[in-house]
Amino acid sequence: NAGVTQTPKFQVLKTGQSMTLQCAQDMNHEYMSWYRQDPGMGLRLIHYSVGAGITDQGEVPNGYNVSRSTTEDFPLRLLSAAPSQTSVYFCASSPAYNEQFFGPGTRLTVL
């Protein structure tokens, strides 16, 4: 099993550009989520999904969109990047009510 994979590992964007962070898992987990990690603020939940076709907002959803068309994939879209979105992004998956498995992260810089 590859576990949770994320692409790209690094990305630099200019303000106003859009992009999609990819996340995939091969463990058939129902639950997937996106977090951003900023110094001193821990991990903050952006969006999550409890299954294909079902998504919901987390603590900091503004500026981000998600969709879940398959169990395996959960992409995160930045519609119009802003410097405040400079962060490290982590995707995670889990069976219901259990611990999460995290991807290696994407380091995003918005200039």
Added chain:
Amino acid sequence: AQSVAQPEDQVNVAEGNPLTVKCTYSVSGNPYLFWYVQYPNRGLQFLLKYITGDNLVKGSYGFEAEFNKSQTSFHLKKPSALVSDSALYFCAVREGSSGTYKYIFGTGTRLKVLA
């Protein structure tokens, strides 16, 4: 709303001494509690969890945690710290009621084990 507090930004401990990393939580239902560790430039790795049952939970790498319902705490402990335990530790809570799938994380505690 559920929340997690890790009151210490950093904990320093000498190698061989016991360590404690503190975590308190707030949820409206039964809590599902987790500890994760993050090494530099890596994703988070699961250490241990409390779902139900014994209040003392044992996990990976010799770590354990004690669930205290009256104090709403879930402190991480290890009897004898190793230099290799130095990392960033996160406590997380998931509310146990059905349909609520949010996992909320604390701000993290940096553990530094001194040789």
